[in-house]
């Protein structure tokens with residue numbers, strides 16, 4: 530029975546995850562090594578709770594869980610049933626955390642990582658009970674997107690995968706269990722295939738960035754929220770797909786390195802919203818409005834899709 534969760538890392542993902550777990554009745558003890566991240570997380574929690582209210586997500590009968598902030602890693606993991614690691618996407622930083630918590634956690638504690646795609650099989654070598662180590666990949670914003678990938682590594686026990694799958698279900702969320710531990714898992718493999726093609730089309734001057742976004746959001750994106758790719762193949766007809774893919778697959782972007790369009794921006798510190806410029810330019814006012822605007826639209830879409838079931 531998972532009741533107390535230690536959440537390590539409170540950057541982009543941590544606060545939304547904490548809010549969602551607490552709303553599901555779990556007690557969360559959160560820790561981040563940066564004081565500023567803890568302050569930002571504290572400010573973000575009521576915002577995430579407000580989004581959960583607007584989604585109509587209510588606590589279980591036993592009531593909402595608590596969120597506490599620990600002063601150390603040891604304090605955070607003490608007596609917890611589950612650790613969710615949310616530190617930066619760097620195998621070295623993650624390995625350090627696993628080695629540090631290894632002697633501190635109980636014999637039944639599950640350790641889950643929110644890595645976006647580092648294979649679980651390698652990460653689990655840093656802990657003395659790899660059978661209780663698992664991937665639990667949330668999607669951003671984690672308090673709003675209901676799908677969570679569950680990935681077992683070579684040494685993960687099936688019971689560990691089942692426990693995380695069942696926990697996600699008990700929260701009213703949608704677990705997707707992978708059958709193999711592949712880099713990038715499934716969500717990001719599909720997304721990165723799309724992003725490679727999108728960046729290539731803009732870079733080659735086929736289309737303006739804004740028009741590409743309109744094309745994907747209102748063409749494929751809007752439809753794919755209702756009809757997934759496998760169902761879409763059946764809707765279009767496999768004969769049509771066979772015919773088009775017989776010439777188109779050979780023409781699609783297939784570069785193995787990072788596109789120059791991205792490398793050039795990276796070198797110029799044009800990293801997107803966080804630096805004010807990336808694929809687009811942003812004013813500070815626009816940046817302040819974007820997060821709320823996007824959350825509002827995602828909530829509205831999810832409510833309508835759920836009501837239409």
Ligand code: NAD
Pocket residue numbers: 537538539540541542543560561562563566614615616617618619622626643644645646666667668669
């Ligand atoms: P982030 O960089 O925004 O936050 C990471 C936090 O970890 C920071 O606040 C940092 O201070 C803290 N941290 C670093 N070292 C620490 C340590 N030793 N102990 C405690 N805290 C420490 O990262 P993020 O975007 O929240 O991503 C976290 C993980 O989730 C990554 O593995 C990432 O790939 C994955 N993820 C991210 C997204 C996304 O859209 N950002 C989506 C899904 C999964």
